[in-house]
Amino acid sequence: MLETQASVFTEPLSFRIIFRVLGSMRLAVHLLLFVAIASIIGTILPQQEVYTDYLHQFGTFWFTVFGNLDLYDVYRCGWYMGIVAFLIFSTTVCVFRNAPSMLREMRHIKSNPSESFLQSRPEQFESFSSKSDIESAQSATATLSDFGYQARVLKTSTGDSVIFAQKGRFYRTGYLLTHVGIVLFCAGALYNANLPLKWSEWTGTVHPEKNFDLPLSKIPQSSWLSSTSSAFRGIITIPVGQTVNAMFELVGDGFLVQHLPFMLRLDAFKVTHYSNGLAKDFVSTISLYHHDGKKFKTGIVRVNHPMSVDGVQIYQSSYSDSASKLNLHNYLLSAPALPPAAISTSVGEHLKTFGSQYAISITDFKTQNVIPRKAVGLSPGPDHGMINMGPTVSYLVNNDRDHTRIILKSYMKAFSRHGEAYRLIGFRENGSSAYHYLTIPQGPKDGIHLFMRYLGDLEQAARNGENASKTVFISNLKKAEAQTQVYLTPHERDDFLQSSLKVMQELRAYPLPFLTVFHDYDLHWSAGLEITRYPGMKVIYVACFALVFGIFILFYVPRRRIWIQMSEDDDKGRRLKLFGDSSRNEEDFHRDMEELNDKLQERL
Template sequence: MNEATARETPSRRPLGWVLLEFFGSMNLAISLLVIIAVASVIGTVLQQNQPYANYVLKFGPFWFEVFGWLGLYDVYGSGWFIGILGFLILSTGVCLYRQVPVMLREMVRFRTQVQLDSLRGFQQRAEWLLPGWDGERVTAEATSALRACGYRWRLQNYGDHRVAAGMRGGYHRLGYLFTHAAVVVIGIGGLMDGNLWLKLKEWRGQIAIERRDLASGEVPAISRLQPGTIPAFRGNVMLPEGSAANFVFLRLRDGYLVQELPFAIELKEFQVAYYDTGQPKTFISQVRIHDREHLGDQPLEATIQVNHPLVYRGYAIYQSDFGDGGSKLELSAWPLAGSRSEPLELKGEIGGTLKLTGSAGSLRVELDDFRLFNLLPEPDAKPGDRKFRNFGPSVGFKLRDAAGQAREYFNYMAPARLEDRLFFITGMRTRPGDAFTYLHIPAANNSPERFLKFNARVHDTERVRALLERATPAADKPEFQHDLNLVRANLLDLFVKGGFAAITERAKAVVPPDRLPEATKLYLSILRDTLAEIFLEILREEGVPVEQGVGAAEDAFFNDAVSALAALPDYGAPFFLQMTRFQQVEASGLQVTYSGGTTVVYIGFALLIAGVFIMFYTAHRRVWAWLAAEEGGTRLVLAGTSGRRQADFAREFARIEAVMARRFGVEPQPQPVPPTHL
C-alpha cells in the first residue's frame, strides 16, 4: 500500500461517535415522531382500556389476539410505545447536546473574519468611495449608524482594513433550543404521567393484576396501591347515592388494581337532565370530601359536573358517567312454558342475582340495569322527524342456565300504545353485540294477565282435550270427530313448540308438493279455530258475553295474542319477567386523576410556545461594514444577511444604507426589494 492510498483510506470512527451521530440524527427523530403520531391516532380511534370481552365481540377471536399482542388496547401504556417515547427523548436530548454549544456560540459570535469578495457577493450590499474621509471618522460614523439601527457591533482591525460586524436578533437561536427542549420535557412528563411505574412494579413482582370479580375490600394487598406509591394514575369508581369510597379502580389490560386515596368521597345527591332526544343533557354530583388530617371533622362540600372537576390536594375528580346504584325492584315472573298461570313474586336489586327453577333446570336472573326514562323515536315517525316518546321505566337482565349460557333481556314496565293497541314489550338477544328482537305481548286492562292465561291454557293438554271433546260430535260420524280432535291437538302441540314454522314444516313432510299450499292453508285454519275455542273459554271465564259474537277489541286482541304465541318458541325464556314496583337508586361515575408530571408538561408547553414564537417572529440578522484606505479617502463596503424573512430585512437594510448615506453625504445605491408574500 503506497502513501497516497493510505491517505485516501478513511479513518475508523469510534463507536461512541457513531452512536452519537445515530441518536442525534434528524431522520431518527422524524421517524419516531411519525410512529408516535400513528400510535396516537390508533389510541384515539380505538377506545382504550375496555373490558376484553367487548373487544372479542367487536373484532372476533383471531383479531382480538392479534391486537392484544400488539398492545392496541392500551397503546399509551404498551412497552413499545413507552420505548419509542424514551428513544425520542434520547434522540432529541442528543441533538441538544450536540447543537447547544454551537448555537450558543453563534448567538454571541460576530464573525468579523470576512472577505471582501464574500461581502460583494451578498444580495443586500452597498459600496462607496469616500474622498477626504479617514478611516477613524468612517469607523465612528458607521458604528454609530449601526447602533442607531438597533445593532450590537464589534470592531476588528486587520492593519490594511477594518471590519465592523453588527448583529441583531441573536436570540433567534433560542427558538430552536426551546422547541427541542420542549419535546424532551413533554416526553419526560408523559412518562411520569403514564403507567411506566406500574409496569416497573409489575416486572419486579411488587404488584399483581387482579382478574377476579371481587368487592374492593376483598382485593388482596398485592393488588392494592397505597397513596403516593406511583406519581400518576387515572381511576374510576361508581358511587351510589348516600355511599362513600376512599379508593378507585385502575383498569390494566384484562384486570384491575385498587388505588387507595388519602381521603373519602361521599355522594350526597346525583342529578341528571335529558334532551328531548333522550341523550343526557347534564349530570351533577353533590359530594362531600372527608379528610380528617386536613379538614378535621368538617367535610368539604362541592359540586362536580361535566367539564367542571373538583381539584383537592392535587387530585382532580371528574364527572365521567352515571349508572344505577342498586335500585330495588319488585318483579312478577309469569310462566310461559307450562299450564300454571299465577306469577311468582320476586324482589331484587340491580347488581344482584335471583335463582329460579325452570323446565330446563336451575336458572339465574342477573339484574343488570334499570332505566327510569326511555326516550325513543315515535314508531310512526318519518326520517328527520324529531318526535320522541318516553316508554317509561325498564329493566335489563341476563338469564343464565346451569351450563353458563346466557341470554340478555330488556323489559319495559308499562304497556306501550302501538297502532291504538297496548302491548308489553320485551326484547331478547343472544349476544351483547346483537340487536334486540322484540316480543309484543298484548295487554288487557293494562295487564298481561289475559294473554298469559291464554298461553297457560294452550299449554294445558288435559283442559284442551276436554274442551275439544265437549264440542258437539256429528251424530253419524263420531270417528271423524275423534280424528279431527286428534289432528287439532297435534297441530296445537306443534304450534306451541315451534310456531307457524313448525306447522309449515309438518305439512311439507306429509303432503305431496302439488297439494302443499292447500294443505297448509287447511292446517292453519284448523289451528286458528282451535285457538279461537280456547280464547272464547278465557273470555267466558272473565264474564265477557260471547254468545252474540266478540267485539273488535277482543278480535284484535286475539290476533295479537296468536302472533305473540307464534314468537314464544324463539323467546328462549320459561317466564315473562314483569317489573311491578321500583325504588330508584342512582349512582355517579367519578374519575379521579393524579398527575405528578403536570407541572413538567406545562413547563414543556411553555417552552414550546416560546420557541415557536421566537422562531416565527424573530430573525437573526447580521450587517458588516468593511473599511480600507484608498486614493486619499476610504472605501466602505456595507453588506448584510438574514436567516429568514428576507423581504423585511431588505427594507431594513435599505434604511441602514440610507442612514449611512446621509452621514457620509452620498447617494444611497438602489437595491432590489423582494416582494412581500401574503
C-alpha cells in the same frame, strides 16, 4: 505495537461518531415518529379496560395480537417507555452538542467579517453617496433604524467604515426551547407512567390479581399499592351513601388495589337527559375525609368538570344501577287468565320459574332507553327517528333443557300509537343482533291484565269448540272487560280487538311460555369515578409552553444581518455596498433589502 496504537486512536473517533449519531436530527425524527404512531394508537384504542371487553370487540385473533404488542396500555408498556427514554437521551445529547456554539453565536457578533465572507452573502446591493463619510453613515444608520435594525458603525483595519445591523439576534433560543421542551415533555410522560410500579411488576414485588369476583378483604397484599404512589389512574363504582378509601387500577388482564390518600363518600347523584332520552349530564356530590374521619372538602363532580385536591383529580366517568328494587309481574301463557306472580328483584339476582326449567338472570336496568321509532311501528318524529321508552329492565333466560338463551327487555312505560297505549317487550336469541318486539295493548288502565284475561277467555272458548268469528272475539272481549272491570267504548273496543289479534300472531314467534312485565322500581344509583394523580403534568405544562414559544420564535423571529461597507470612489464619491443574510424567509428578506436599498438611495 501498531495494533495497540490503532486501538488508542480509533476509540475516541468511534466515541465521537456515536456521540454525533445520538445527537443527530435524523435519529430524533425517527424516534419522534415512533412516539407519534404509538400515541395515535393509544388515542384510538381505549386504554386500560377489562380484557374481556377487548376480546368481545376484536375477536380472538386480533385480541391476541394487540395483547402481545402491549397496545392495551401503550403509555406504560416497556417498549414505549424505552423509546421515550431514548428520545430524552438523544435530544439531551443534541442540546449539549449544539448549545455552546449557539450561545456563543448569540453573545459574539460577527461585526467585522472578512471580504470573502461578505462576498458569499446571498443579498448584495450597491449605492453611491455624495455626502461625507460621517453624513453617509448617519443616513445609513437612520434608514436601518427605520426598518427595525440595531446598527453601529465600525472601522476596519484598512480604515474603511462598516455599518453592521441585525435583528432577531436571539433566534437560536427557539431551537433550544423546542429541544428542552421535548426533553421535559418526555420526562413528564415517564414520571406519569409510574416507573416505580413498572419496576415492581418486572421484579415480581407486585402481582396483579386476576379474580375480579374476589372481595377486597381477600385480595392478597401483593396486589395492594400504597397511597404514596407517585402516579396512579384507577376507577371505582360507589353507591350513593357509601364511603371508599381504595380504587382499582387495571393492569393487563388483572388489577391492583390502590389506596387513596383520603376517604371518599358519595352523598348524592343526579342524571339529566335530553328529550330523546340520551344522557345530558350526570353529577356526583362527594365529600372527602381524612383517614381520622374528619371531613375536609365537599364538592360536585360532573362530566369534564373534575374535582382537584392535593394533585389528585376526580373525574365523573359513568353511572349505573346500584341494586335498585325492581318489581316484575310474571304471566304464564299456558294460563293467561290467572293473576300474575309478583317478583321483587334487583340487577345481578338469579331466579327460577316454570318448574325450575328456566333460569332468569337480571342483567341491567336503565331509567332511559332509546330505540328506533320504526321498530314499534311509528313514523320518524320531526326532530329524530328515536323514541325514549323510559325505565327498562334487561334479563337473560336460560332453558336448562335445550340450553337455549333468550335476551329480553321489558319496558315499564307505555307508548302511544294511533291514539292507543301499548306495553313493549323485546326479545332476541343470544348471538342475534336484532330485537323482535311484542306490542301488547294496554287499555284504559295500566298493565296488560285486560289483554291476558282476554287471551285466556279466547283459549277457553277454543277449547269449548267455538269457531273463530267476530262475534266470538267481541263477546269474549266484553267478558274480559267485566272480569277486570275495565270497560271500553265501542271505538276503543274495535282498536283493542285489532291490536290483540295482531299481538297474538306475534306471540307465535315468542320462544318462552311466560311474559315478564316490568311494573315499577325503587331507584338507587352508583357513580363511576376515575381518580388520577399525574405529578408530571406540571412539567408537561412547562414543556408545552417551551415548545409553543420556541416554535413561535423559529417561525416568526428569523435572524437578519446587514453589513454596509463604505469606501472611496474616485468618480462617484462614496461607495456603499450592502450585504445581507437571513436564517429563513429569504424571499421576504430579499424584498425588504430592495426596499431598504431604495430608501437609502433616497437619503443619500
